[in-house]
Amino acid sequence: MTLAEHVAAGAARLGVSGLPAPEVGADAAVLARHVLGWNREAYLCRLREPAPAAFANRYAAVLDRRARREPVATIVGQREFRGLVLEVNPTVLTPRPETELLVDETLRLAAGRNGDVRRIVDAGTGSGCLAIALANELPAARIIATDISAAALAVAQRNAVRHGVGERIAWVRTSWLDGVAGAPDVIVANPPYVRDGDLAGLPPEVRGFEPRLALAGGPDGLDSIRTLLRAAAERLSAGGHLVMEAGAGQMAAVRAAAGRHPRLAVTRIRRDLQGIERAVVLQRMPAMGGP
Numbered sequence: 069m070t071l072a073e074h075v076a077a078g079a080a081r082l083g084v085s086g087l088p089a090p091e092v093g094a095d096a097a098v099l100a101r102h103v104l105g106w107n108r109e110a111y112l113c114r115l116r117e118p119a120p121a122a123f124a125n126r127y128a129a130v131l132d133r134r135a136r137r138e139p140v141a142t143i144v145g146q147r148e149f150r151g152l153v154l155e156v157n158p159t160v161l162t163p164r165p166e167t168e169l170l171v172d173e174t175l176r177l178a179a180g181r182n183g184d185v186r187r188i189v190d191a192g193t194g195s196g197c198l199a200i201a202l203a204n205e206l207p208a209a210r211i212i213a214t215d216i217s218a219a220a221l222a223v224a225q226r227n228a229v230r231h232g233v234g235e236r237i238a239w240v241r242t243s244w245l246d247g248v249a250g251a252p253d254v255i256v257a258n259p260p261y262v263r264d265g266d267l268a269g270l271p272p273e274v275r276g277f278e279p280r281l282a283l284a285g286g287p288d289g290l291d292s293i294r295t296l297l298r299a300a301a302e303r304l305s306a307g308g309h310l311v312m313e314a315g316a317g318q319m320a321a322v323r324a325a326a327g328r329h330p331r332l333a334v335t336r337i338r339r340d341l342q343g344i345e346r347a348v349v350l351q352r353m354p355a356m357g358g359p
């Protein structure tokens with residue numbers, strides 16, 4: 069059997085197991101490349117060749133996992149974020165493309181301050197995607213990455229070392245900014261924001277393979293967001309910013325929650341590629357007559 073025939077059969081197998089039709093072809097191909105250890109070019113060139121020995125058994129094993137709705141990212145053990153290949157496993161949220169907006173916004177703030185963003189806290193770092201992308205792009209910044217999950221911090225640290233920025237980031241196991249000294253210029257955060265009542269309705273890939281700690285946002289989804297708004301109001305340097313992700317349909321509630329902090333002002337909201345208001349930037353205004 070040729071590789072192409074194996075992959076077509078794999079896609080059909082995923083289709084009958086109930087995976088959404090648009091995904092099965094791409095998933096079958098990515099999983100085949102993972103088993104082969106080949107890059108895209110080698111894979112495309114050799115599709116008409118007979119599959120190598122041992123391919124069929126190993127391919128069947130990964131197709132089984134995908135048919136049980138394990139995400140492709142955790143099967144292959146990695147996901148790309150802003151061009152950085154990051155290790156992922158079920159102890160961390162798989163980085164999402166829309167979260168790249170938080171990097172864009174932080175870089176925009178840094179550019180507006182002529183690069184003078186010295187202290188950044190990535191609160192709830194997960195895989196480390198935000199801290200690592202920012203360490204790469206802002207060589208003068210000192211970055212502190214926090215998470216309450218020791219397992220997540222271990223993954224994030226491995227990712228940082230892999231990308232040569234392990235020494236540039238301080239890792240702190242804590243709740244958000246608790247015990248983190250100093251006044252950050254930017255707090256960047258993608259907090260858990262799924263309403264508790266919505267958790268059971270999440271896709272099986274998310275519900276079954278991503279940590280609840282990374283998803284559950286309390287009864288209205290805003291528990292962590294409120295905590296971060298409070299931390300921003302109290303802890304940011306004067307004129308500093310909170311750059312934060314929120315869930316679909318939550319931005320009005322985020323604005324209302326921010327409104328309870330007289331020194332916080334929403335300065336910008338960014339929509340993702342689906343047109344959903346996804347990232348919010350808030351500034352801690354200097355107090356009258358001092359910071």
Ligand SMILES: C[S@@+](CC[C@H](N)C(=O)[O-])C[C@H]1O[C@@H](n2cnc3c(N)ncnc32)[C@H](O)[C@@H]1O
Binds near residue numbers: 162163196244261292
């Ligand atoms: C939605 S995930 C985001 C991970 C990563 N920043 C990203 O964007 O892919 C939220 C992260 O917050 C962490 N977290 C949850 N509660 C926390 C808390 N009280 N303090 C610090 N981190 C927390 C979770 O462990 C998880 O890694």
